[in-house]
Amino acid sequence: MSERVVPPAARRRRRPTKQGVVLSEKLIVETALRLIEEHGADALSVRRLGRALGADPSSLYRYFRHTDDLMLAIADELIGRTMSIWRPTGDWCADLRDLGLRMHAGALAHPRAAVLSSYRVTGRVHEIQAVETALGVLRDAGFPDAEAVRIYHAFVDQALAFGALDSANVSLPRPAREAEAEIWRATYARLPADTHPHIAATARHLVASMRGSAYPAALDLLLTAAATRLSEIRAAADG
Structure with missing residues (x-):
């Protein structure tokens, strides 16, 4: 167009x-x-x-x-689909974890579109709703406005980045995906301890972990850091 x-x-x-x-x-x-x-x-x-x-x-x-206008509408549609099935419970950390996982799952459900739209800002109704809702979760939890925006920024960019990364992997032909996954067992797991002691020591964990997405672990790390920061803010307010 x-x-x-x-x-x-x-x-x-x-x-x-x-x-x-x-x-x-x-x-x-x-x-x-x-x-x-x-x-x-x-x-x-x-x-x-x-x-x-x-x-x-x-x-x-x-x-x-034009085509870019349509692409923004597609990106907003993906956001809307995620928001339509997400329900907050009042537990800010659990709610953001659930939202992040649903965003990631939504990207994997439409991997080619997710790769194209993950870096876009639509300014459309579903994106506006998502920003408003996520900021509300953080502000209601007790984060000051600047902290709420900082954590929201990290949260949403992390979810979009992993969604695009994992979607790109899912979009590869199956033989290519299987060949890459096999490298961890066929190459890394066979490296000798005398030349690669750290890889050799952790080889079984690498084989088990590296074939899947790191997003759940990365999300938990981010939320743990956010919870620690909230504890610091509350302690400073009480002190």
């Missing part, structure tokens, strides 16, 4: 497409997301998307100005 602005009032099309489908932003986003997951980033073209929708490609400009 190239830059081509259509006034908001003129964007909605109520007539059905050639396939009898009435276009909407939601339908376009869901179709684009499916195409990306099935065919990769190159599938996100106005021509291919129009064909999948059974619509004239030019009609898509009623909803999105």
Whole structure:
């Protein structure tokens, strides 16, 4: 899609497409997301998307100005899907852990889209809701505003980074993934102790751990550090 602005009032099309489908932003986003997951980033073209929708490609400009505008909508859709299944309990640490794990799982459910959208800031409704909610969890826990933002920043960037990293791995062809996983057993686990004492000493743990994602462990480390910081803040307030 190239830059081509259509006034908001003129964007909605109520007539059905050639396939009898009435276009909407939601339908376009869901179709684009499916195409990306099935065919990769190159599938996100106005021509291919129009064909999948059974619509004239030019009609898509009623909803999105260009491909990047659509990409932001896809990123926001992924955020919205995560937020729709997350329910806070009032335990800030447990709630953020659950949210982080759901964000990571959501990325792995749509790995190709997650790789493309993990570094984007959408400014759209679902992202705004997520930022507001996460900051509320931290502020309600007792973090001062500056600390709440600092921890939120680390939390969300960690989740997005691991989501992109692990999604990129999941997107590799299966033989490539299996070959990389096998390196830990076939290469690292066989290094001799006289030349690589630390690898040799921890080899069985490397084989067991390095094939999976480090995100749960990294998330726990971050939340433990945040809890320690909150204890310090409370102690300073009491003192």
